Amino acid sequence: MTQETASEEKKRNPIVPFLRIPEDPKQEPYLWGSKCKACGAVFLGERIACGKCGDTDPLEEVHLSDEGEIYVFSVVHQTVPGLDAPYVAAIIDLPEGVSVRGNVYGLDPEKPSPEWFGKKVKMYTEKVRTDREGNDVIAAKFRVLN
Numbered sequence: 001m002t003q004e005t006a007s008e009e010k011k012r013n014p015i016v017p018f019l020r021i022p023e024d025p026k027q028e029p030y031l032w033g034s035k036c037k038a039c040g041a042v043f044l045g046e047r048i049a050c051g052k053c054g055d056t057d058p059l060e061e062v063h064l065s066d067e068g069e070i071y072v073f074s075v076v077h078q079t080v081p082g083l084d085a086p087y088v089a090a091i092i093d094l095p096e097g098v099s100v101r102g103n104v105y106g107l108d109p110e111k112p113s114p115e116w117f118g119k120k121v122k123m124y125t126e127k128v129r130t131d132r133e134g135n136d137v138i139a140a141k142f143r144v145l146n
């Protein structure tokens with residue numbers, strides 16, 4: 001019998017509240033949103049009321065797609081220590097009608113191209129740092145699909 005307890009285990013905490021990391025490590029992390037039962041509008045993360053029709057019935061939680069398209073992007077040349085620059089920061093449209101900000105990998109930031117608009121990307125997650133309690137901090141990133 002060992003005295004190691006689950007409470008001392010490292011946790012995986014999302015860097016943004018709209019990224020959910022299932023307890024079961026076999027399940028993939030995913031983005032989630034809130035869907036209005038009255039008009040069907042979808043919002044990223046939690047909402048207490050619909051921003052489209054104003055309905056205040058509790059919104060329904062929905063699992064968002066892990067694939068989307070680049071709506072707009074910019075190349076970031078200045079960043080915090082520990083993060084490589086330049087990199088491509090984008091707003092990605094998901095098929096549910098919501099947009100999410102994310103960094104896109106698999107494109108050459110030195111050669112930005114108008115062809116990047118509308119490019120299909122897929123979400124993945126990566127540990128970006130360790131928090132003060134020793135837990136992994138997990139971020140959602142995107143890579144280009146061929």
Ligand SMILES: [Zn+2]
Nearest residue numbers: 036039050053
């Ligand atoms: Zn609504």
